Amino acid sequence: MHQRFTADDAEDNGTTQTSPDSTAPEGTVFHHANDGRPLATPWQVATERSMALVDQPLADGYIIDPACGSGLQVWAHALTLSRPAIGIELDPARALASALNLRTVGAMSGEITSPWCSDSVVLAGDGLDAEQALTTALGQASPCVAMLQLDPARPRNSRHHDLSEMRPALDHVLDAWRPWFAPHELGPAMLLDLSPRLSTDQRRQVESMVDERWPGLRRTWVWTSRGRGRVDRLALWTGPLAADGALRRFVRIPPQLGERPFTVTTHHPTEPLKITVHPPQRGEHVSLLDAALVESGLVSQWLANVTKDKDLRWGVLHGRRPQLHHPHPLRLRPMDQGLVQATGRVVALYQGSLDDTTVQDVVELAIEHRFSSVKLRLATPPERQPAWQGALDRQLTGRSGDRQGFLAQHPNGHTLLLCVDAHNGR
Numbered sequence: 001m002h003q004r005f006t007a008d009d010a011e012d013n014g015t016t017q018t019s020p021d022s023t024a025p026e027g028t029v030f031h032h033a034n035d036g037r038p039l040a041t042p043w044q045v046a047t048e049r050s051m052a053l054v055d056q057p058l059a060d061g062y063i064i065d066p067a068c069g070s071g072l073q074v075w076a077h078a079l080t081l082s083r084p085a086i087g088i089e090l091d092p093a094r095a096l097a098s099a100l101n102l103r104t105v106g107a108m109s110g111e112i113t114s115p116w117c118s119d120s121v122v123l124a125g126d127g128l129d130a131e132q133a134l135t136t137a138l139g140q141a142s143p144c145v146a147m148l149q150l151d152p153a154r155p156r157n158s159r160h161h162d163l164s165e166m167r168p169a170l171d172h173v174l175d176a177w178r179p180w181f182a183p184h185e186l187g188p189a190m191l192l193d194l195s196p197r198l199s200t201d202q203r204r205q206v207e208s209m210v211d212e213r214w215p216g217l218r219r220t221w222v223w224t225s226r227g228r229g230r231v232d233r234l235a236l237w238t239g240p241l242a243a244d245g246a247l248r249r250f251v252r253i254p255p256q257l258g259e260r261p262f263t264v265t266t267h268h269p270t271e272p273l274k275i276t277v278h279p280p281q282r283g284e285h286v287s288l289l290d291a292a293l294v295e296s297g298l299v300s301q302w303l304a305n306v307t308k309d310k311d312l313r314w315g316v317l318h319g320r321r322p323q324l325h326h327p328h329p330l331r332l333r334p335m336d337q338g339l340v341q342a343t344g345r346v347v348a349l350y351q352g353s354l355d356d357t358t359v360q361d362v363v364e365l366a367i368e369h370r371f372s373s374v375k376l377r378l379a380t381p382p383e384r385q386p387a388w389q390g391a392l393d394r395q396l397t398g399r400s401g402d403r404q405g406f407l408a409q410h411p412n413g414h415t416l417l418l419c420v421d422a423h424n425g426r
């Protein structure tokens, strides 16, 4: 049996805690329970994702989230798409938090009496019991699901990110809700949030699960990043949500609230990238690019907008600092800046690696080449990094140098590249 709440009748009984969300309008406080806070989608990310759905042609009916947690994502959809939603949550205190958040979102938008809010329902109970859930929410079960939003729980600190670790399990959710989708010529609309670290093979497994139930259903893989090279969300959008035929999309959520996200999309299959290491060379350009963009497989599409160079060579593809070598500077537009950790021209080479015994040699090389600032952009032991960066900062500032730049590690592993920032030009 499911317990039913609405925005009207949810009573704060002290089992939830409130917490501000710095990405929501100022003063917004959401409810969470039983450590639900870190599981919740930040409001800015939730609303950006919902806004991307505004033009998608959904069937009539409800948005369903069968594992809704604190409900931030499902209420962002309901508000933005002006549609009632049903959130289902196994943990009763979290279900109550979700109902209180429905009221908060209704009140903050001034739309608490709009049908999307007043007809929305939260159920405490099992999101896999679809028929029972629809009956409790609506009085009867019928094929009324316009869109399924799923963000299953995953064990914290999991190393494997195995599909079998998701709760509820993806295949069980697909089977449970399959009979209840409202008919749509493009098939069921689903937004499936998966572990951001799924491998290519695991993504194929997800596609097989979908294909077994709805052969050939349209789909778009969407990587969402809030910067710092991290993939925050990896999701599969299906049916009407993939109506434009895109196969992959990368979405960079902007650092400032209110700015539009930056997206890169492809409608064509992407080619795997290859590593090509040439000997270190003065004069060539080195760029350390956003690791999430590279992981999404869309970096070549993006590069086509910022360089005409054909001779692009990847020195490093994995890890935090994917490294590209190219003959000419990138032509970055303001919106591209967030996707580049560092870019510049190699002006000097140092044979060796950075350690306590070589850091002074690097400082002297930087002085010789007129640097006033050099940032370390290479893997360093975290306990030594501040000392090495400090040695550069202390000895370079106040001298006559007029170049800013960075120090990178050539992929051969035994040469350091001293680079002048591209915008510095000299």
Ligand SMILES: C[S@@+](CC[C@H](N)C(=O)[O-])C[C@H]1O[C@@H](n2cnc3c(N)ncnc32)[C@H](O)[C@@H]1O
Pocket: 036, 039, 040, 041, 066, 067, 068, 069, 070, 071, 072, 073, 074, 088, 089, 090, 091, 094, 125, 126, 127, 128, 151, 152, 153, 154, 167, 168
């Ligand atoms: C990652 S959280 C969802 C967070 C949500 N997207 C948000 O924005 O707040 C996943 C939730 O699924 C719930 N859950 C796991 N198995 C479930 C099931 N069988 N039925 C309903 N909820 C379930 C967990 O208790 C957890 O709160």
